[in-house]
Amino acid sequence: MNDDLIICRCEEITCGEIRSAIWRGAATLTGLKRRTRAGMGLCQGRTCGTLISRILSRELGRPVSSFEPDTSRPPVVPVPIRVLRGDHE
Amino acid sequence: MRRAHDVVIIGAGVVGTSIAYHLSKHGVDAVLLDRGDIAGGTSSACDGHVLTIDKNPGYDSRLAQKSQAILHDLIQQLPLDAGYRNWGSVLAVESEEDMEAAERFAESKREHGTAIRLMDRAEMRADAPNLAEDIAGGILCGSDSVINPMALAFGLAEGARQNGVELQPFTEVSAIDLDEKGVCAVRTDRGTIFTRAAVCAAGVWSPRIAATVGIQLPIRPRKGHVLVAEQDRLPYWRNMLEFGYLMAKRGVPREVEPDMEQCGVAFVFERTVAGNFLLGSSREFVGFEPGVNPEVVRLMARRAERFFPCIADVHIIRVYTGFRPYTPDHRPIISPVDEAPGFFVAAGHEGNGIGLAAITGRLISDMVLGKEPIVDPSPLLLERFAAN
Ligand SMILES: Cc1cc2nc3c(=O)[nH]c(=O)nc-3n(C[C@H](O)[C@H](O)[C@H](O)COP(=O)(O)OP(=O)(O)OC[C@H]3O[C@@H](n4cnc5c(N)ncnc54)[C@H](O)[C@@H]3O)c2cc1C
Numbered sequence: 001m002n003d004d005l006i007i008c009r010c011e012e013i014t015c016g017e018i019r020s021a022i023w024r025g026a027a028t029l030t031g032l033k034r035r036t037r038a039g040m041g042l043c044q045g046r047t048c049g050t051l052i053s054r055i056l057s058r059e060l061g062r063p064v065s066s067f068e069p070d071t072s073r074p075p076v077v078p079v080p081i082r083v084l085r086g087d088h089e
Numbered sequence: 090m091r092r093a094h095d096v097v098i099i100g101a102g103v104v105g106t107s108i109a110y111h112l113s114k115h116g117v118d119a120v121l122l123d124r125g126d127i128a129g130g131t132s133s134a135c136d137g138h139v140l141t142i143d144k145n146p147g148y149d150s151r152l153a154q155k156s157q158a159i160l161h162d163l164i165q166q167l168p169l170d171a172g173y174r175n176w177g178s179v180l181a182v183e184s185e186e187d188m189e190a191a192e193r194f195a196e197s198k199r200e201h202g203t204a205i206r207l208m209d210r211a212e213m214r215a216d217a218p219n220l221a222e223d224i225a226g227g228i229l230c231g232s233d234s235v236i237n238p239m240a241l242a243f244g245l246a247e248g249a250r251q252n253g254v255e256l257q258p259f260t261e262v263s264a265i266d267l268d269e270k271g272v273c274a275v276r277t278d279r280g281t282i283f284t285r286a287a288v289c290a291a292g293v294w295s296p297r298i299a300a301t302v303g304i305q306l307p308i309r310p311r312k313g314h315v316l317v318a319e320q321d322r323l324p325y326w327r328n329m330l331e332f333g334y335l336m337a338k339r340g341v342p343r344e345v346e347p348d349m350e351q352c353g354v355a356f357v358f359e360r361t362v363a364g365n366f367l368l369g370s371s372r373e374f375v376g377f378e379p380g381v382n383p384e385v386v387r388l389m390a391r392r393a394e395r396f397f398p399c400i401a402d403v404h405i406i407r408v409y410t411g412f413r414p415y416t417p418d419h420r421p422i423i424s425p426v427d428e429a430p431g432f433f434v435a436a437g438h439e440g441n442g443i444g445l446a447a448i449t450g451r452l453i454s455d456m457v458l459g460k461e462p463i464v465d466p467s468p469l470l471l472e473r474f475a476a477n
Contacts, residue, residue: 078404
């Protein structure tokens with residue numbers, strides 16, 4: 001994979017930025033997210049999560065399955081504030 | 090892992106990394122331990138306000154201001170961009186009656202040297218055109234800022250590492266050992282480290298560590314929820330808190346619906362460098378229960394819409410929770426421990442740890458090195474709880 005390749009499209013994070021964060025100590029999907037913002041955008045990593053696990057796996061020489069998925073948090077899909085607050089008035 | 094260090098710092102949140110960084114500038118031989126990754130605790134489950142506006146007039150305001158000043162300089166030296174932005178913050182005041190209280194609050198803060206300014210209804214609307222029309226006014230503090238707390242912790246850790254501090258994440262401390270002179274070792278799941286100085290910066294988990302040297306810390310988890318909104322839909326360019334937030338923070342009764350009062354819901358708006366905005370806040374004592382409570386989310390969303398009606402159609406992309414390290418007097422414990430020489434506590438920053446990280450690092454560095462402390466630490470010492 002080319003270093004200029006955009007891996008996380010929501011936050012425009014490149015493969016090079018991800019590799020650099022792994023080099024600086026990121027050893028998990030969550031650790032990568034906190035260092036680079038990869039997976040923090042609108043899709044919350046649903047698109048790029050697998051790809052990022054593969055980069056981690058290659059750089060650290062561990063199987064893809066050894067990387068726990070990032071902590072998933074509600075809401076599962078983006079929800080408008082109007083819906084969250086319920087309709088009273 | 091080396092077997093001996095002059096100083097062992099336990100916990101790599103904003104507080105522990107700031108301590109590591111400050112000590113590293115003096116060339117101290119230190120190791121920074123965390124049972125998880127750097128910035129894996131409360132420092133990654135919070136907001137990033139660096140505030141003086143919400144602090145009590147007097148000591149608390151001065152401490153926060155001093156911390157802001159240290160952070161302002163520190164930020165230029167860090168090897169990573171921590172997303173520090175000096176956008177200022179505004180306390181929004183709902184009603185004319187509250188305006189009087191707000192004026193008194195502003196006046197006494199000014200007497201203690203905080204540069205803040207009252208804004209009337211018209212001025213508020215000019216600064217924040219999207220604000221609900223009936224908001225009576227506000228107080229503006231121009232020195233208040235935001236920062237990305239995780240980036241701050243990573244930057245401080247990296248800075249400390251470049252100055253020679255050893256970083257040792259994924260290493261859990263199980264106990265601290267004492268001999269006749271005081272601290273002699275820190276035991277971890279990856280072996281024992283011999284040392285004469287151990288700093289406990291384990292946030293809300295600090296009581297467990299202090300207990301191993303027979304010290305009780307009055308720190309409890311005070312849970313908070315944060316709503317993350319999508320990018321590019323900002324209703325305002327500064328940060329904003331409702332005046333009632335000051336009451337919620339101190340547990341003083343407010344004029345809001347009982348369920349809001351119960352969960353300590355008060356409006357907090359943070360603009361992030363990434364172009365999102367974050368909505369807070371809630372305050373609950375529910376132990377270490379991390380789940381997102383839909384009822385609390387509902388109340389927070391309602392409260393936010395009350396101030397910025399235009400955000401009704403903005404999407405929330407994520408909700409997270411974190412645990413503030415609460416203390417009974419809402420002040421951190423930044424202190425040596427007489428009963429265990431060589432043991433220092435830097436924990437209990439409740440909802441102020443990001444803003445106070447800089448001064449905490451400096452104070453602990455002063456204490457460990459036996460220097461004259463940069464500010465009078467007496468209101469922060471552990472012994473203040475001994476009388477009760
Ligand atoms: C919802 C919310 C919003 C907030 N908003 C703000 C704000 O806007 N501005 C502000 O100033 N503050 C805010 N705060 C408060 C701030 O987040 C905290 O005060 C601060 O993060 C505490 O930092 P810390 O380094 O003390 O603790 P932490 O970041 O929790 O770090 C402690 C570390 O110790 C480690 N640890 C624990 N036990 C052990 C062990 N046995 N061995 C090794 N390591 C261990 C943990 O893994 C953790 O990484 C907020 C808090 C919450 C919950």
